[in-house]
Amino acid sequence: MNGVLILLPIALGLGLMGLASFFWAMRSGQFEDPDGAASRILIDDDGGPEA
Amino acid sequence: MSAATARQQSQLETSVLAVPGAHCAGCMSKIERGLGQLPQVASARLNLTSRLLTVVHDATLDDRQLVDELERIGFAAKRQPRALEKPFSAVKPLLGPLAVAGFAGMNVMLLSVSVWSGADGSTRDLFHWISALIGVPAVAYAGRPFFQSAWSALKHGRTNMDVPISIGVTIACLLSLYETATHGEHAWFDGALMLLAFLLAGRVLDAMMRDRARGAVDALLSQAAQGALVVRDGGALEWLPAEALEPGMIMRVAAGERLAADGEILAGASRFDQSLLTGETAPVAIARGGTALAGTLNLDAPVDVVVSHAGRDTTLAEIARLMEASTQNRSKYVRLADRAARWYAPAVHTLAASAVVGWLIAGASLYQSLVIGVAVLIITCPCALGLAVPVAQVVASGSLLRAGIMVKDGSALERLATIDRALLDKTGTLTVGRPQPDPAALDALPADAATVALALASHSRHPVSRALCDELARRGVKPAAVTNVVEEPGQGMRGLLDGQPVALRRPEGASSTAVAIDLPGKPLRLVPFADRLRDDACEALGRLEGQGITCSILSGDAAPAVAEVARQTGLTGQASATPADKQHAIALLQGAGHKVLMVGDGLNDGPALAAADVSMAPGSASDVGMQAADLVFVQGSLTAIPKALKAARFTMQVVRQNFALAIGYNALAVPLALAGMVTPLIAAAAMSLSSLLVVANSLRLVRAAK
Numbered sequence: 083m084n085g086v087l088i089l090l091p092i093a094l095g096l097g098l099m100g101l102a103s104f105f106w107a108m109r110s111g112q113f114e115d116p117d118g119a120a121s122r123i124l125i126d127d128d129g130g131p132e133a
Numbered sequence: 134m135s136a137a138t139a140r141q142q143s144q145l146e147t148s149v150l151a152v153p154g155a156h157c158a159g160c161m162s163k164i165e166r167g168l169g170q171l172p173q174v175a176s177a178r179l180n181l182t183s184r185l186l187t188v189v190h191d192a193t194l195d196d197r198q199l200v201d202e203l204e205r206i207g208f209a210a211k212r213q214p215r216a217l218e219k220p221f222s223a224v225k226p227l228l229g230p231l232a233v234a235g236f237a238g239m240n241v242m243l244l245s246v247s248v249w250s251g252a253d254g255s256t257r258d259l260f261h262w263i264s265a266l267i268g269v270p271a272v273a274y275a276g277r278p279f280f281q282s283a284w285s286a287l288k289h290g291r292t293n294m295d296v297p298i299s300i301g302v303t304i305a306c307l308l309s310l311y312e313t314a315t316h317g318e319h320a321w322f323d324g325a326l327m328l329l330a331f332l333l334a335g336r337v338l339d340a341m342m343r344d345r346a347r348g349a350v351d352a353l354l355s356q357a358a359q360g361a362l363v364v365r366d367g368g369a370l371e372w373l374p375a376e377a378l379e380p381g382m383i384m385r386v387a388a389g390e391r392l393a394a395d396g397e398i399l400a401g402a403s404r405f406d407q408s409l410l411t412g413e414t415a416p417v418a419i420a421r422g423g424t425a426l427a428g429t430l431n432l433d434a435p436v437d438v439v440v441s442h443a444g445r446d447t448t449l450a451e452i453a454r455l456m457e458a459s460t461q462n463r464s465k466y467v468r469l470a471d472r473a474a475r476w477y478a479p480a481v482h483t484l485a486a487s488a489v490v491g492w493l494i495a496g497a498s499l500y501q502s503l504v505i506g507v508a509v510l511i512i513t514c515p516c517a518l519g520l521a522v523p524v525a526q527v528v529a530s531g532s533l534l535r536a537g538i539m540v541k542d543g544s545a546l547e548r549l550a551t552i553d554r555a556l557l558d559k560t561g562t563l564t565v566g567r568p569q570p571d572p573a574a575l576d577a578l579p580a581d582a583a584t585v586a587l588a589l590a591s592h593s594r595h596p597v598s599r600a601l602c603d604e605l606a607r608r609g610v611k612p613a614a615v616t617n618v619v620e621e622p623g624q625g626m627r628g629l630l631d632g633q634p635v636a637l638r639r640p641e642g643a644s645s646t647a648v649a650i651d652l653p654g655k656p657l658r659l660v661p662f663a664d665r666l667r668d669d670a671c672e673a674l675g676r677l678e679g680q681g682i683t684c685s686i687l688s689g690d691a692a693p694a695v696a697e698v699a700r701q702t703g704l705t706g707q708a709s710a711t712p713a714d715k716q717h718a719i720a721l722l723q724g725a726g727h728k729v730l731m732v733g734d735g736l737n738d739g740p741a742l743a744a745a746d747v748s749m750a751p752g753s754a755s756d757v758g759m760q761a762a763d764l765v766f767v768q769g770s771l772t773a774i775p776k777a778l779k780a781a782r783f784t785m786q787v788v789r790q791n792f793a794l795a796i797g798y799n800a801l802a803v804p805l806a807l808a809g810m811v812t813p814l815i816a817a818a819a820m821s822l823s824s825l826l827v828v829a830n831s832l833r834l835v836r837a838a839k
Contacts, residue, residue: 113225121161
């Protein structure tokens, strides 16, 4: 029983963290452009000082 | 310095442009970097999912210049009207509830499993209380889409599928709270949450498919700039969007451009293609003083037009009004799921009530009888029934989308499955809709004439040149090295080949559309142009007939042109029909009890497309045609019509099987519930099993469009 009392809040807390991060991702517009996000990492952005 | 920066900041503007051609990381980087190099552009970001480009730029740069710049980079773009800038997505408001229902459902289910496997006493109470703590707020949040829809239906004295769902979920929660408070044995939070998660998943999928189809159609909408070059006092030229045009302004319309407003020709003379407006294929010659209409295509020479009507006063807007009136007709259609709910909801509610009364009469306590009544309501909560229609439609629409047929409207497949009559527009639907070079004349063309024609035509944006260019390039002709190419508006193209003059021009005195190829020392070669039937029109019509559909032609074109197509296809036809005539023809058929499919592309088909029971448009259709149609096919082949019809009928067959499965599940579970033998475990198992069955059955539609 003691184990349950510790484990339950931990399990629920972890789940809530996942749920909270999903909402954060949704609010911050990460679901606006799923295709673009997948492709954007492929862009070879030399960036920084121009060569 | 800082003041200057601040002033520049305040002049920044945001423009949204649609770039339908962008589809990969390469396009994205080309566009963003290409625009980023312009000094006036602060930032450019492309959304690859919606194909919308957001540019923050200095106010001195207008949208027209951005479109030109994108064209230079290699992408066709168009300005997005303000209203469309943020396309409404049905998915987003459902994602939060789905996530909450999923999270809460999983946690409560874990707790329930330990209760089912024997936890009792204070442990069970604790688990029930935790479940209630998670379940009640989660149901309140995740159930909102259902509660709202059910409430608005009830307010209007109607009922839909969301009514029994809302009642079932609410009662399950209330009963579970009571059980929890009284140290009872059964709590139903897991079932309620799982039901919501299943149903929300079905709706999210449905909304995603709808968004994708709509996005694909938006991408097809006209590439042409909706606006005109306006001649200001002193001869300065300025590009204005269509909304900003006012009567009295002078538009300069180049050959190959569409008019943005009605007007009177002030200078120049040209021929205009009015096929989008009237369905008529023969170009109409209009000289100085004549009236040219918005939406028509200027074919030959640049003209100056004084705007007489703009915006909501144009002939175009008149057609739009005619359409709005008939769209209201269609919204009266009641979807299959809601028609099922009309008898389903009262039936289960009566059943639950009679269970309570029956057990009371049989001598059970009030509490026992109520628990049984509630169990009946929970077990009949239409989980599988709620998935029966959307899942089948999602799978079928996805299959059609891959085959190049976009299903824009949720109930389109239901309505398509019932049709028995089809009316087809001629210009642009049965036919290609553009003048095409005569294949026989091209076959007979000597190689040198073909290479010169291609070289000259490739320098012009005139529709006839473009058609010739495309067709010659398709035949593998390589352009000759023609230099000094000049376009003479209304006449044709001239150039030099090895120092000798060559020309591609309009033949003298020809009444029909044709081009003449003029080579030094060679006889003049003539290539006639005509609109022709789509390649597989006859095959598609044959298949439709095999499916029991009677087809006929409904065209705004003149009788001889319609008669020619009617002869080739073997259909009957009505010619010279105005948009109102077309609407009337459909109303007559509907009055006689027919369900009518309208296939059309033009502006003049808009009202008919909106009035028919269901409508289709080719991807080459006008914006109005595409927006009015329920389905849009992009492959350019008319076989899309029988294909879509077959898929729609198959879908409705699967939907009926799904209903049978869901009702079969009820037939098994309801007697258990009536006998008072249903526990939360049985409810959860039965609910999942019936939902899985329905989903699995719907997956058979993956190849529906094959």
